[in-house]
Amino acid sequence: MLHEPPLALITNGRLQHHNLRREMLTKEDVLEQLRERGIDDIRRVKQCCLEADGHFSVVTFDGEPESAPEVGSSPVH
Template sequence: MPDWSELLPLSLPVGELLSRGTLTFLGLTLLLRIVGRREAGGLGMTDLLVIVLIADAASAGLTGDAQTLGDGAVLVGTILAWSLLLDAAAYRWPRFAKLYKARPKPPVDRGRLNRRTMRREFMEEAEVMSQLRLHGIEDLRKVRRAHIEPNGLISIIPYEDTEIGETPEPPASWGRLPRVSTGQAVN
């Protein structure tokens, strides 16, 4: 029978546990943001980070590496709190979101490879072409734009109903848009 009085109390001060969890989460978030996200697959980098840190913090309490389960609980709570706080801040303040959240990057733009993006993401032409083939596209010129999404997957926007190399025309249904000046109603 476990001795509950030794399992639940904290072995370290709460402030130290909060500091450790905060510094670890923020430091790894910054490193992952700098390194990139191409290898993440279906998860966002922050999601992956939270999962790994929670698993590590919880396992320390489960395997006995930490002194008590309370230590692991404080660390898990700290990690989740920072994850929620940063997501809420990114939602509330768009300028912060630009720094914190990854944005899509185009390895293909108007039927041409974007070598700068490919260099930044360490992608070779063969990898881009492989992704195009997975989307059923064999000719690079048929791609209006491709994006490496924040979760690491590549989305592709092909040209529609145009010959290769042609610039598509806007639909006829758009017609001519009415001019609007300040204080004037549009009929």
């Protein structure tokens, strides 16, 4: 079974508009995914990829992968 390689949507804080168009995504779609991970500034993102399974993977310049919150999980206080 062949898997598509991850597609870069953000590289070094810059949107890859060609790849967004290729996947019919908007800037707002990507910014929403970043906000869900607590990232409020695209310039903090070293790499954001659309994975073969449709999920976004995000790595910030501090080197930490950012994960989306679990659906239905309660916030930690």
